[in-house]
Amino acid sequence: MTEPDERPKILIVDDTRTNIDLLIEIFRADFRVSAATGAARALKLARAEQPPDIILLDILMPEMDGYQVCAALKQDERTKGIPIIFVTAVSEVMDAARGFAAGAVDYITKPFYPPVVMARVKLHLDLKRKYELLESYAFLDALTEIGNRRRFDLVLKSEWERAHRSRQPLSLIYLDIDHFKPFNDTYGHGAGDDCLRRLAGALSATLRRSGDFIARYGGEEFMILLPYTDPEQARTLAQKLLDAVDRLAIPHAASPVADHVTVSMGLVTLDPVAGGDPLRMVAAADQALYTAKRSGRHQVQVARFDQMPHDDSAPRVDFS
Numbered sequence: 001m002t003e004p005d006e007r008p009k010i011l012i013v014d015d016t017r018t019n020i021d022l023l024i025e026i027f028r029a030d031f032r033v034s035a036a037t038g039a040a041r042a043l044k045l046a047r048a049e050q051p052p053d054i055i056l057l058d059i060l061m062p063e064m065d066g067y068q069v070c071a072a073l074k075q076d077e078r079t080k081g082i083p084i085i086f087v088t089a090v091s092e093v094m095d096a097a098r099g100f101a102a103g104a105v106d107y108i109t110k111p112f113y114p115p116v117v118m119a120r121v122k123l124h125l126d127l128k129r130k131y132e133l134l135e136s137y138a139f140l141d142a143l144t145e146i147g148n149r150r151r152f153d154l155v156l157k158s159e160w161e162r163a164h165r166s167r168q169p170l171s172l173i174y175l176d177i178d179h180f181k182p183f184n185d186t187y188g189h190g191a192g193d194d195c196l197r198r199l200a201g202a203l204s205a206t207l208r209r210s211g212d213f214i215a216r217y218g219g220e221e222f223m224i225l226l227p228y229t230d231p232e233q234a235r236t237l238a239q240k241l242l243d244a245v246d247r248l249a250i251p252h253a254a255s256p257v258a259d260h261v262t263v264s265m266g267l268v269t270l271d272p273v274a275g276g277d278p279l280r281m282v283a284a285a286d287q288a289l290y291t292a293k294r295s296g297r298h299q300v301q302v303a304r305f306d307q308m309p310h311d312d313s314a315p316r317v318d319f320s
């Protein structure tokens with residue numbers, strides 16, 4: 001089996017073939033290089049399934065100039081994180097200021113001095129990697145190493161929009177550990193932390209579909225988002241999550257519910273009707289969770305969340 005090519009991808013955009021050839025020569029050993037001689041092809045390559053890690057972009061091109069291409073890439077969610085370095089002739093240096101305003105990170109001048117071109121590209125790739133690493137930490141819960149609340153908010157918003165667009169159901173489970181305060185009081189905060197870590201691991205391992213998403217929402221609360229999942233499928237999965245926590249069998253002598261740690265869940269499924277606010281979905285799941293707690297804990301309660309026809313501002317939440 002051949003090893004996957006891990007070299008960074010660079011896209012070179014220039015309407016002059018000789019410039020492209022010169023730049024390919026500089027990068028071909030250490031990079032996977034693709035090239036475009038016009039804006040349309042450049043945008044297509046940038047939006048490909050495996051987008052480039054960095055783009056070298058000529059300013060003066062027919063059809064759409066470099067500034068316009070840069071602005072289009074920066075406006076597109078899929079491509080806005082790709083660093084863009086403008087390629088400009090010495091006489092166009094003033095125009096590079098416009099490039100920065102359009103969102104470029106740097107510029108290089110023609111004629112090329114290969115070591116400088118390479119150093120600039122490597123510098124910006126390195127900065128991009130560091131930025132992505134920092135960003136991933138900002139969305140990670142440090143204790144359990146699953147997504148945090150900030151990440152959940154973003155994923156909920158995009159899945160909510162996707163559910164409306166595709167008219168597919170979206171389910172949400174709000175999960176809370178039962179009697180966690182007495183657990184901490186009995187076994188200590190360190191054991192409480194360990195319990196949270198083990199629960200996060202067991203819950204994550206129970207999710208099988210690639211779009212399923214779990215986050216730690218608060219102290220002892222987790223959110224599980226299930227795209228393309230109808231109420232019946234979500235109910236089955238919620239039961240599996242309940243069982244997975246039971247199977248951990250973490251002793252909890254202070255719980256009146258069981259001799260081990262248990263959880264309660266509120267489940268809601270969005271009917272893909274246009275409009276509304278994703279936070280109402282959270283509110284509906286929260287109410288169902290409250291019902292689960294009131295009804296003796298260690299169980300799943302299902303809320304039905306649908307919106308009043310013709311009245312976007314008044315979603316109806318009722319329990320079945």
Ligand SMILES: Nc1nc2c(ncn2[C@@H]2O[C@H](COP(=O)(O)OP(=O)(O)OP(=O)(O)O)[C@@H](O)[C@H]2O)c(=O)[nH]1
Nearest residue numbers: 176177178179180181182184189192193219220293
């Ligand atoms: N060890 C540990 N405990 C935490 C953490 N975050 C929150 N908690 C504890 O979780 C407990 C939650 O307590 P409550 O909200 O009273 O709920 P509960 O005791 O689980 O009771 P019910 O939810 O009604 O079943 C509090 O004692 C918090 O201190 C954490 O990161 N680590």
